[in-house]
Amino acid sequence: MAIPCLALSLGGCVGSEGPSEAEPSGAAEQDADAGQLGADPVGATMLVHVEYQTEEKLNWLVSEFDVLEHADRAKGYVAMLVEPESYERLLDEGFAVEIQHEPTEELASMVSGFRSISGYACYRTVEETATDMSTLASDYSDLVELIDIGDSWDKVTPGGSSGYDIAGMIVTNENIAGPKPRFFLMGSIHAREYATAELAIRFAEEMITNYGTDPDATWLLDNFELHVVPHANPDGRKIAEQGYTQRKNRNTSSGYCSYPPTSYSQHGVDLNRNHSFKFGGAGTSTRACNLTYRRTSASEPETQALETYMSSIFADQRGPNDNDAAPADTTGLMITLHSYSPLVLFPWSWSAAGAPNLTELRTLGRKFGYHNGYPVCQAPVCLYAASGSTDDWAYGTLGIAAFTFEVGTSFFQSCASFESTIVPDNFAALREAFKAARRPYQTPAGPDATSVAVSASSVVAGTSVTLTADIDDTRYNSNGWGSEATQNIAAARYTIDQPSWSGATTHAMAATDGTFNATTEGATTTIDTTGWTAGRYLLMVEGQDANGNWGAPSAVFLDVL
Structure with a gap:
C-alpha cells in the first residue's frame, strides 16, 4: 500500500512509491555547502530489528531500506535505520519489527543539535x-x-x-x-x-x-x-x-x-x-x-x-x-x-x-x-x-x-x-x-614469531648475545565461524637486516626445550658479534610449521658499539 508522505524541513516529501522527494532549492544547496543544512538531522530515526523468514525477504529488505551491517542469521533478524514512514511500511508488509530503544536514544543524543564534526x-x-x-x-x-x-x-x-x-x-x-x-x-x-x-x-x-x-x-x-x-x-x-x-x-x-x-x-x-x-x-x-x-x-x-x-x-x-x-x-x-x-x-x-x-x-x-x-x-x-x-x-x-x-x-x-x-x-x-x-x-598458514628479544639490546662488538622468540601456530580465531587446523612447529630461523626472501643468509634456531614438537615452542640461539662493525642491526625471526609453511617475521634491534 502507499504510505502518506511526510513533509520534510526543506519542503521534501518521502513516500513508499519510489523517488518522489523534492530537490532542495538553490538556497538550501548553498546552505549545505556552507555547512548549514538546517533542520534536526535525525528527527524520528529509529534503530530496529526486523525479522525475515527467507533469503528473498532479506534481499528485498537490503534493496529497499537502510539495512546495517548487523544481522543474526540464527535468530533471523537484521538491524535497520528507519524513519516513521519506513516503520509503518514494514508493518504493512507483514514484518515483525522491534524498536531498539536504547540505541535509538543514543543515536538521537549523539547527533541531534550538532552541525560539525568538531x-x-x-x-x-x-x-x-x-x-x-x-x-x-x-x-x-x-x-x-x-x-x-x-x-x-x-x-x-x-x-x-x-x-x-x-x-x-x-x-x-x-x-x-x-x-x-x-x-x-x-x-x-x-x-x-x-x-x-x-x-x-x-x-x-x-x-x-x-x-x-x-x-x-x-x-x-x-x-x-x-x-x-x-x-x-x-x-x-x-x-x-x-x-x-x-x-x-x-x-x-x-x-x-x-x-x-x-x-x-x-x-x-x-x-x-x-x-x-x-x-x-x-x-x-x-x-x-x-x-x-x-x-x-x-x-x-x-x-x-x-x-x-x-x-x-x-x-x-x-x-x-x-x-x-x-x-x-x-x-x-x-x-x-x-x-x-x-x-x-x-x-x-x-x-x-x-x-x-x-x-x-x-x-x-x-x-x-x-x-x-x-x-x-x-x-x-x-x-x-x-x-x-x-x-x-x-x-x-x-x-x-x-x-x-x-x-x-x-x-x-x-x-x-x-x-x-x-x-x-x-x-x-x-x-x-x-x-x-x-x-x-x-x-598466514605459517606460525607467528612473537616475544622476539635479545639478552642485551646494546653490546660491545665481540660480545655474545642470546636471541629468543616464541613460535606460535595457534593464533587464529574466527570467533564462531569455524576453526583453523594447527600444526606442530618444525623450525625457526633468523636473518640479519634483510628478510629471508631477499636472499639473505638464514641462521637456524633451536627449540628451547630441545625439540620442536608442539604447536607453540620457544626458540633460541646465541649470536657471536665478533667482527661486527658498530651500528644498529635488525634481527628478523621466522617460524615454520610441520606442513612446511613459513610464517611472517617479527624483529628486534641489536645495537653494537
Missing part, C-alpha cells in the same frame, strides 16, 4: 586529514609520498560545489629501491562511518612515527609499501560531518530525493555497490533514493578512481572465470574499512558460493580475528549479499587478497570507544595484514 574531537574532517597528510609528507619526506587517485563527483560535475581530490599517501622507505609488496588500505567509502577514515590515517601515522624505533614498523617500511586512502567518498563525508546519516556519494543527477538526507531517502550512489565486478546483482537497489542504489552502470568517479589506482599498483593475477583461483604466490592485499558491526568479511560478497581461494582467505581472516576479536565470515553467509563491492572487485578482477573490516558499534562512534577499543583492537590486525601482503595466500 563534536567528535578524535575524528579529522576531510580537510584536516588532507592537511595532516601534507604535514607528514613534509616532516617525513623519505617515508611519505602524497597521491591523488582521482576526483569526487562534485569536482568533476560543473555548476555545484568544488568537490575534492581523492587524496592518499604511499608510505615506504624511499631510500630502498623496489619493487615492493603492497598493502592498500582505504576508509569511508560510506560517508557516515566516522571511525574508518580516522583508523586508516592513524595506522599510517603509527607506521611512520615508529619507523626506526619499532623493529617491525622499520622492516615493513624498508621492504613493503603501504598505500592509504582515508576518504574514498569525500563529498558524502562532508555531508555526514554535519551529523547526517549520509551513506552515498554526492551525485544529485539520479532522482529527486530527500534533502537533508534521511535513512530512507538521500541523493547519491552507494559506491560499495557501484564497482564493475558483478555489478547489479543481489543486495543492490535500482531506486535512486534508496541507500543501496547502484545506478545503471559502474559509473561513479570515485569507484572508477579506486579501480584505476588499484589496477596500477597490483598486477592482474587471476583468470577471467569465477572459478579461477589466484596462484599461491599472488602478491598484494587490500582492506576496506567500514562500520558498524564487528566483522571481518572476505569474498565473495555477491554470492554465497565459496571464492576459489576460500581456504586461504579464511585462514588470513582468522589471523585478523585473533587480534580484533571479530567474527570472520563471508557476507552472504553471516550477513547478506552485496554485489558490486570493493573487496569483490579487488579479488575478482586482480586476484589479490581482499577484506572488509566492519568496526565499532555506531556510525558516529564515541571517541572514548574509538580510542580504547577500535584502535588497539585493529592496529594489530592491520599490522598482520601488512606483514602478509607479500604472500597473502601462503604466509
